[in-house]
Amino acid sequence: MADIFDTTTKALGASLNYRLLRQNTTASNIANAETPGYKAKVVEFEDALARAIDLDGMNGLTTSDPEHFALGTAALGKERVTVENNPDADVNNDKNTVDMDKEITTMTENSIAYKAALSLINKKMAMLKYGISEGGR
Amino acid sequence: MDGLTINAASQILNQGQTTKEITRVDQPSAPVIGSDKVEGNFASSLKEAINSVNTAQKDSDRKMQELATGKTNNIHETMIAAEKADLSLRLMVQVRNKIIEAYQEVMKMQV
Amino acid sequence: MDFLTGMRVSGSGMTAQRTRMNAISSNIANVNTTRTPEGGAYRKKEVVFGAMPEQRNFGEILAGKVDEDIDRVQVVDIRPDRKGPRLVYDPSHVDANEEGYVAYPDINVMQEMVDMLQASRSYEANVSAMNTMKNMALSAIEIGR
Numbered sequence: 001m002a003d004i005f006d007t008t009t010k011a012l013g014a015s016l017n018y019r020l021l022r023q024n025t026t027a028s029n030i031a032n033a034e035t036p037g038y039k040a041k042v043v044e045f046e047d048a049l050a051r052a053i054d055l056d057g058m059n060g061l062t063t064s065d066p067e068h069f070a071l072g073t074a075a076l077g078k079e080r081v082t083v084e085n086n087p088d089a090d091v092n093n094d095k096n097t098v099d100m101d102k103e104i105t106t107m108t109e110n111s112i113a114y115k116a117a118l119s120l121i122n123k124k125m126a127m128l129k130y131g132i133s134e135g136g137r
Numbered sequence: 138m139d140g141l142t143i144n145a146a147s148q149i150l151n152q153g154q155t156t157k158e159i160t161r162v163d164q165p166s167a168p169v170i171g172s173d174k175v176e177g178n179f180a181s182s183l184k185e186a187i188n189s190v191n192t193a194q195k196d197s198d199r200k201m202q203e204l205a206t207g208k209t210n211n212i213h214e215t216m217i218a219a220e221k222a223d224l225s226l227r228l229m230v231q232v233r234n235k236i237i238e239a240y241q242e243v244m245k246m247q248v
Numbered sequence: 249m250d251f252l253t254g255m256r257v258s259g260s261g262m263t264a265q266r267t268r269m270n271a272i273s274s275n276i277a278n279v280n281t282t283r284t285p286e287g288g289a290y291r292k293k294e295v296v297f298g299a300m301p302e303q304r305n306f307g308e309i310l311a312g313k314v315d316e317d318i319d320r321v322q323v324v325d326i327r328p329d330r331k332g333p334r335l336v337y338d339p340s341h342v343d344a345n346e347e348g349y350v351a352y353p354d355i356n357v358m359q360e361m362v363d364m365l366q367a368s369r370s371y372e373a374n375v376s377a378m379n380t381m382k383n384m385a386l387s388a389i390e391i392g393r
Binding site: 024 | 250251255257258260261264296297298299302318320321366369374376377378380381387388390391
């Protein structure tokens with residue numbers, strides 16, 4: 001059976017995973033907002049995901065060995081997503097780099113984008129279901 | 138997904154060219170689908186409609202990808218595009234159903 | 249990866265802030281306490297936070313999925329303040345020492361109030377993080393409905 005789930009569905013699914021990771025990381029930052037020496041962490045996945053789904057149509061390459069960097073749609077699921085210490089954070093007196101307002105903002109925006117992606121996946125599945133059932137004929 | 142139903146409709150149209158007078162009954166719905174000119178050629182106006190559904194789907198897909206990768210934060214535009222694609226697909230499927238019904242009606246006629 | 253990890257982390261944050269609130273209440277209540285069971289004046293309690301990696305179940309560790317760096321917070325220590333007591337000259341006080349000084353705890357009530365507000369704000373932020381996580385999980389349940 002041919003794959004009926006196109007790149008967009010996979011991309012939306014992948015984005016859901018990474019947004020969840022970002023939510024967990026933000027929760028961790030907020031809980032540790034006053035721990036001395038704690039460094040705030042960020043999750044960067046947008047660029048890796050955009051490259052993986054070939055948003056610009058720039059990737060015309062294929063790979064011959066599984067060890068090569070994955071390109072094109074094969075890369076979905078193998079993006080190199082980084083969870084690392086925020087490089088441009090201000091350091092407080094106790095060497096804690098958590099900026100509470102930034103974390104709350106990140107959390108809010110992330111949760112909205114997560115729900116939007118969920119709702120879009122729902123819509124795509126509904127369209128597929130409609131097509132499969134021939135509109136209830 | 139779209140290959141299955143639209144190809145079937147296409148095939149019926151190609152056979153239906155000879156029964157053009159009867160299928161003309163369905164033509165008043167053609168302008169609703171989105172083509173501006175009411176041509177005598179039913180097949181081409183339906184083909185235009187299929188193309189516009191395809192364009193709507195591709196556009197919606199593109200916007201969804203941009204939202205997933207964070208390139209745009211324009212949520213309402215993405216939702217509207219998704220809804221447009223959905224509605225034009227549903228309209229297309231219903232029109233195709235009606236065409237097939239009409240064809241079957243015609244085939245039942247005793248000559 | 250799951251929602252429960254994030255919620256446990258936020259829960260740990262709330263627990264830590266509440267412990268801190270308890271310490272602050274204790275400090276404010278005992279601002280004039282000159283006598284304690286350990287001897288000497290009351291010493292201000294300080295709460296020390298530490299970040300620990302969030303525990304995962306063993307199956308995930310075996311599968312090598314522990315690369316996520318999600319840290320919970322834990323109260324590492326509640327220790328007495330290292331500063332000495334505040335000495336006030338009052339020979340008529342019951343607890344005055346030989347030179348007539350009474351040892352009071354060195355607690356600044358204004359400082360404790362500020363700490364209390366800070367703890368309260370952090371607590372609310374953790375609650376907000378947990379609520380957001382809960383909403384995301386609830387909307388994920390609606391897929392396909």
